[in-house]
Amino acid sequence: MRLAQRVAAIQPSATLTINAKARALKQCGVQVINFGVGEPDFDTPYHIQEAAVESIKNGRTRYTPVGGIDELKDAVCGTIQADYGLSFQQDNVLISCGGKHALYNLFQAVLDPGDEVVIPSPYWVSYPDMVRLAGAVPITVPCPEANGYKLPPGKLEEAITKKTRMFIMNSPSNPTGVHYGRDELAALAEVLLPHEDLLIVCDDIYYRILFRNQEWVNMAMAEERLRDRTFIVNGVSKSYCMTGWRIGYLVGHADAVRAATKIQGQSTSNPSSISQWASVTALREDQGVVDEMVKVFEKRCDYVLERIRALPGVSCPAPDGAFYVFPNFSTYYGKKTGGRVVRNSLDLADYLMEKAHVAVVPGNAFGEDRCIRLSYALSMEDLKEGFDRVESAVGALV
Ligand SMILES: Cc1ncc(COP(=O)(O)O)c(C=O)c1O
Missing domain, CATH: 3.40.640.10 (Type I PLP-dependent aspartate aminotransferase-like (Major domain))
Incomplete structure (x- = not known):
């Protein structure tokens, strides 16, 4: 099929690709910790759900x-x-x-x-x-x-x-x-x-x-x-x-x-x-639900930074908001395990997915190959498990 030239000029969204890979592994029964998510892990607040239901019932559907x-x-x-x-x-x-x-x-x-x-x-x-x-x-x-x-x-x-x-x-x-x-x-x-x-x-x-x-x-x-x-x-x-x-x-x-x-x-x-x-x-309506969510993200952010900064050679500016960290893992580039060399952010993301069943987004998608992006829109249990896995996977690189 001949496609328009504009399609060749653009890339598929890297974050959506990672999430699709993580979903596929999960479907095979693998316990993946997905640091790739770009959305809060909470449900839409109830009063907003109710408003949607009401709008349907009131015929606001045209x-x-x-x-x-x-x-x-x-x-x-x-x-x-x-x-x-x-x-x-x-x-x-x-x-x-x-x-x-x-x-x-x-x-x-x-x-x-x-x-x-x-x-x-x-x-x-x-x-x-x-x-x-x-x-x-x-x-x-x-x-x-x-x-x-x-x-x-x-x-x-x-x-x-x-x-x-x-x-x-x-x-x-x-x-x-x-x-x-x-x-x-x-x-x-x-x-x-x-x-x-x-x-x-x-x-x-x-x-x-x-x-x-x-x-x-x-x-x-x-x-x-x-x-x-x-x-x-x-x-x-x-x-x-x-x-x-x-x-x-x-x-x-x-x-x-x-x-x-x-x-x-x-x-x-x-x-x-x-x-x-x-x-x-x-x-x-009620904005308190947003404030509550922000408090949770802030706590998780502190935990995530502590874990990242405990990894030898990894640096990361402290986030002021959102729910992402973007640590620099380039100290591990050039290192290997079992004959496999990690050369860049893509290799590192593949390695973490295969070895640790942890999904991260390679930094090259964001224009910075030295880093990977981790989302902390995950429960504290998953964050802990995920960082335990990352720690042992990068620890195996020599
Ligand atoms: C920086 C930034 N801008 C815009 C968006 C778009 O969000 P949405 O289209 O869901 O409103 C996103 C979503 O990931 C984002 O990260």
Whole structure:
């Protein structure tokens, strides 16, 4: 079959591939500890489930406006007002089928072939390919581990050319969990300000999962003069354990939001009506459920860091949020066991899967081959068992 050229230019999602491998092993009866998961391990809170059931019973089961129901747009504006201190109206909001879809629509709406998009690396696996699908060129910029894998302003400056159209930020980050503070954002803003055509995308999907009472801040909050050209992408997947419900949103300049809505209108149309009504409840009702989940993730994070730092030669910046760690295991590259050499993150992930029945995502998928990504959206028992297995597997490498 002759396929379109754009398919050859992109990779399958590495995280989805790992999860499929782990599932296949599990189906064969193997007890796999899956550190590859990209979603909270809790059920959607009960009151949100109830809202969905009610919406079905009340006949809210038909097409909705392409860009989402007004009630959800209002709930999004209310959330952004409360959590960001920023005012938006319905025409600044698009409701899409997940944050991923909101990003996709935005890229399709504002990027032209040849435009460059600056992406700090390590990055979330989907950014470069979504940029390519819009015909644009991803420019990934390696960020030093010593800086917590955050982008130094000088490196941003070096990466910007006449073709740069967009800069993508993801804080707290997938895969590192690190979060940019107000001063760090202000320093990056100084670089961005003179480039008036450059759009900024803040992927804030993990913003509620912040530890140690850290201040929530993003670029639009840190630098008022960048507000008009900053887009916020967010959703209910991670904060409310609603990954399967597929609701995300885009907030920003009305022209771009209108254009992204037009794209959505010729592809998926509206996201599920039932999920939209459930999301109204998620955003408007009891937020205590989110705080409880964050407390659990913070405890697990402390445990995971302790275990990682006990592994000889492994380094890892402390995450500020999300539910991932991104340790540097490169000290083990070149070592072997039973004639098998571990050369890179892919080899290490394969080795851990086969030897220890532990699934991790190789760092090369995130642009940093020295690392692997581990999710701690797992019970404490599984985390303990998983780290016991990792410890003994890497201990066998000489
Ligand atoms: C950084 C980042 N952005 C966006 C998403 C998309 O989430 P969803 O499409 O479920 O809203 C994810 C999911 O893994 C993510 O890690």
